[in-house]
Amino acid sequence: MRKLNFGIISYAHPHALRFASQIAGGKNTKLVAVSGDGSNTDVARAEARKYGARFYESYEELLRDENVEAVYIAIETYRHREVAVRAAEEGKHILLEKPIALNLKDADEVIKSAKKAGVKLMLPFNPRFTDPLRKAKEMLDTGEIGVLEYVNAISENVKPPIFLQGLDMSWFLDERKSGGGGFMDTAPHGVDSLLWLTGDVPKKVYADIGAKIYGFPVDDIGTAVLEFRKGVLAVLTAGWGNPKGYSYGVEMKYYLVGSEGFLDVRTAYPDFTVYQERAEKVYWDRPDVRGIVESFARAVLRDEEVPISGELAKKNLAIVLAAYESSRKGKPVKLDL
Amino acid sequence: MELKVGVVGCGNIFNLAHRNALRAMEGVRVVACMDVIGERADEGARAFKARAFTNLDEFLDLDTDVVEVLTPTYTHAEIAVKALKAGKHVIVEKPIALTVEEGQRMIRTAEKEDLHLLVGHVRRFDKRWVQMKEIIRKRNILPMHIRKSEVQYLPFPADYWYWDEGRSGGVAVDLGVHVTDFLRWFFGSEPVSVYAVGKAIREEARANGTFDHFVMMISFEGEKTGIAEVSWAYPYPARYGVFYHQVDVMGKNGRIRYTPLDTPVVGVAKANFEMPRFSPLLSTFPDAFERELRHFFNVIKGREEPLITAEDALIALKIAEKAKESARSGEVVEV
Structure with missing residues (x-):
């Protein structure tokens, strides 16, 4: 199986640290870009350097990087809808930090836009x-x-x-x-x-x-x-x-x-x-984080169902x-x- | 001053706990044992060289200072009221009574007769909880959220009185009062409302139309929350022991947790694993009963102030009764 090119959007959520390490060292994933939107832009920049990934100040720039196929979004929850919808529009597969959104209406919008764009949407519950x-x-x-x-x-x-x-x-x-x-x-x-x-x-x-x-x-x-x-x-x-x-x-x-x-x-x-x-x-290479990243990458690369869908995350x-x-x-x- | 004590009910709790505790007690003498089953009365009496009775009135005619009521819950009120009216101080096993109304009648009678009515909420004399409570005070833990579980696999057949809600109150009352009193004791606050859900898991519970698994969420004054879980349906294998407590106290200044599931126990590993127990039924240590009874007798002798009053026991029962109401209606019930 080839490797899936990942971008990480924001280090606002500290889980970005462990997902970055997993994605970069993953069997079928590669960390190619990091964006610094939201809190902790300095950390994002340092991490990009550490993993040899391209750094973008804003997520919009990252979404326009054609090399990026999938994104892990760890921005503040209130921006989930905005960023996930944009990612879908740019045709990126989405691994979105939990909770899916602030409210059910926003969750619906995220789900709909992923469906419309034909991209995978998964939530990481460990x-x-x-x-x-x-x-x-x-x-x-x-x-x-x-x-x-x-x-x-x-x-x-x-x-x-x-x-x-x-x-x-x-x-x-x-x-x-x-x-x-x-x-x-x-x-x-x-x-x-x-x-x-x-x-x-x-x-x-x-x-x-x-x-x-x-x-x-x-x-x-x-x-x-x-x-x-x-x-x-x-x-x-x-x-x-x-x-x-x-x-x-x-x-x-x-x-x-x-x-x-x-x-x-x-x-x-x-x-x-x-x-x-x-x-x-x-x-360390935690089996749960590895499991999330690998199952998401597999679903994208083989065009299979993700184990935790947007609908389930909305429930x-x-x-x-x-x-x-x-x-x-x-x-x-x-x-x- | 030596107190003359009569015991009513020479069954489980007598044989498992009170008999030995009474034998270890100084300053009291058990002079009579009564049970509706003659053999049990005889056996109990033999242990103390006391007189055996099968008739309550004859038993009460005897010159005693204190009557210990160790009978099934549904008989507490009748026996206690009779004993009080006959001029005896009464020590009764928990729950105080089957219903709050009965409990109130007992308390009124004790007040009228100016006699002591003391209820055996043994948790308050269990070293684990006494010490935990002491640490909460000393270290100013300020508990805000307490989970307490008391669960077991009730080792009795479906026709035993425990399974009959009309005789035991069901698990929500029988084990429930232990936990409701514990939470109120630890919080040092009064209950406001309760939401509860009950389940009938075992065939014995379904056959009797009662619950064997019961969860209460109790709001106490000061935004404090108590979560009580009681069960007769925990399918613990013998190696886990038969009765389980779990406590998790979360406060503004710390957390205290007790769970035997996380703690290594002294066990015996041979072909299989066993956890030696002092008794297959008991939920506390024998010395807790000793401390409880010694304290109660000292209260009766006027040497100590009661650490738990009949009113405390009544509130514990009231919460459990309201919880049963909530489980039936599916709504929050004010206490």
């Missing part, structure tokens, strides 16, 4: 690309623990700004740019896992989300009770609740209760940090937004997905 959760899914599908009845899912990250040197992440604390705080940041991962594990969608959600821990202007922790159509009950806690001293950085956990068995699944692959004169986070967003709505109203919210 947990389903981790070995433990894949194993759990396999065991569920073969009936190893009977009928799945209950899931307690935990998708928690550390207190932001995550201790990355030289990265400006203040936009995460601005709801107009991020769509929400800790729950918006981490719940989509847990929601994707639930959708994938159950093969079903929730019909009702009740949630409590708030700025409870740190005094940020945005929420830092939330819990949602999700009732799925076919009967699975799930409780999802998501946010930034892990203090600095916590032994896990990101923590993705699942307690799966079946009629005949119980699975205790932990999926996070922690990065590691080297502390010397300064702290440096090291992004995911609808669930997360319904959780926020429920929390605001103090009442359960019904979903029709």
Whole structure:
């Protein structure tokens, strides 16, 4: 298989760091261009140099680079729609950071423009690309623990700004740019896992989300009770609740209760940090990030379906937004997905 | 001063916990054991060289200071009220009663008779939780979000009283009051509202028209959130032990987590793996019951102020009762 030429648009989202490393070193991907729009343009420039990719000040210039076939968009969430629609118009395949957009209308626009342009659109939800959760899914599908009845899912990250040197992440604390705080940041991962594990969608959600821990202007922790159509009950806690001293950085956990068995699944692959004169986070070749990049590249190169479509990501967003709505109203919210 | 104690109900919780705790107790003497099953009453009485009864009125006629009520939940109110009216202080196992109304009647009677009514919420005497609560205070953790799970695979057949909601209150009450009290105790705040979802996973639950898996999200004053998960349907294999607690306290100044699933346990690995347990049914340590009873007897002797009152136990039950209402209606219910 030939290599897919990638461009990265923006380093506003810190995931750009790990995706860059994966794309550049990928079996069938190549990092050819980086653009510096949004926060952290200096980091983007340095990364372009590090990987020998072309650097563009603005994403518009990058989109006009004919050498670029696909883009990974890590710009602030409120600009997802604008940038993704433009990327589609320029015929670039799109790997778009989550959440897909700020609202469902924008999500629709992203999906429609990708369809119209005939380009692939994929969202990167990591947990389903981790070995433990894949194993759990396999065991569920073969009936190893009977009928799945209950899931307690935990998708928690550390207190932001995550201790990355030289990265400006203040936009995460601005709801107009991020769509929400800790729950918006981490719940989509847990929601994707639930959708994938159950093969079903929730019909009702009740949630409590708030700025409870740190005094940020945005929420830092939330819990949602999700009732799925076919009967699975799930409780999802998501946010930034892990203090600095916590032994896990990101923590993705699942307690799966079946009629005949119980699975205790932990999926996070922690990065590691080297502390010397300064702290440096090291992004090793994580199987989940590799899985996302490889499956996206394969879908593009072989013209196959992507594993996580825009439509699924829109459902995911609808669930997360319904959780926020429920929390605001103090009442359960019904979903029709 | 020696207290004369009579025990009503010589079944599970008596045999697993109270018998040994009472034997270790100084300053009290068990003088009577009553059970509707004669054999059980005899066996209980033998352990204390006490008198055995199968008739409640005869048992209450005997000169005792304190009656311990260790019977199934649906009988708590009747027995406790009778004992109080007969002039005995009462220690009753949790839940205080099957319904809030019954619990209120017990409290009113105790007040009228000017006697102590103490409810065995043993979690408040479990070293793990006592120490956790102490650390929360000392380090000013300021809890805002607490998840507490108490789950097990209930080892009883479908016709056992636990499965009958009209006798036990169901899992939402039986295990539920442990967790609702725990959350209120840890937050130090009063409950505002509750949303709950119940499931019937096991055949035993479906056959009895009750839930065996129950999740509550409880809002407490001060924007605090408690998540309670209780279950009789956790299909834990024996190697996991039979009863599980999980606690996750997230506060403004830190986080405390307890989960035996993450922690290495002392285990025995031979052909298979076993986790030795002191008892297949018990959810706490035997010394917690000892501390609880010693404290209760000291309260009765006027030496200590109660760490948990009957009103506390009543609120724990009230939250669980409202949670059941929420699970039925699918709506948030005010507490």
